[in-house]
Amino acid sequence: MILLVGATGRLGGVLVDGLVRDGVPVRALTRSTDAAARLRAMGVGCAVGDLRNASDVARAVAGCTVVVSAASGFGPMGSSTPKSVDRDGNLNLIRAAAAAGVRHFILVSMHGAAPDARLPLLRMKHDAEQALRASGLGWTIIRPTACLETYLDVVGGPIERRRSTIVFGAGNVPVNFVSVKDVAALVRRAIDDRTLRGRLIDWGGADLTLNELSSAVHATAGTDGKTTRIPLPALRVMAVVARPFSPFLARMAQASVIMNTTDMTFDAAPEREAVGGLPWTGMEEALAGR
16 A cells, blocks of 8 residues: 655656556645545545644554655645645654555655755755665665646646736746656656665756746747736845745745745756656646646
8 A cells, every 4th residue: 555645746746646547546645634535535545634644644654555745835835835745744754654564655856955945945855865775774865857737837826817928036046846746657667676775866857947838838828928026126025024924825936936036957867767657747848638
């Protein structure tokens, strides 16, 4: 039995679909009773509980041989934060997996995770990585770059209502983006391939600018290229003043500042060749699947 944490997220949804299609027994940990009902209707076992609650996690992991953590507290999910989910929640999960005799723990972290990273999410991911490596569990750590589909959704959000895209900052700094389909394919490989145990794998795609994403969204929609921009100085202010009333907006603004001021390019080819045989989804294909 595989325990999947984060099954209702973008990556988790792709993983659930593939595992169910292939007849692989999978259990999901989710806080939502509605989500649990939908997953059960698909044939997924469900444990209703909170990753931040050690007792809930212990119940969810019981009887599982593999754990996949694809959870994140970065998004607009109420009281969830990178600290409470990406660090503390994963620490709960790692401890429970070790106590339950789980054979293999796959952690979806993030490219750039480090103790001194500018983005708090990356520092929290690093802490979880370190805990997993010290846990005695069999482990694989996957570090994807920025999710291509997520940023296509963000940039293309206003396209239907306003026939416009939105770009945070100047949008001309290259960033490495990877399709969620490619990350899911690597997770699936790691479940079955023992040679990937004990490995930390940075997983990327193409270097693209937000302006290139904007142009591709317009080309697909047949619109005229109108773009709304939020200037970098406004993003810097937003990253501070939005914290009390919208921590998610503040996190988004801070991440956007970093994306506009940091080298986030990455040569994905060496790891792609080392693992081998997995899809490399381009922007056009990702747009077609939205």
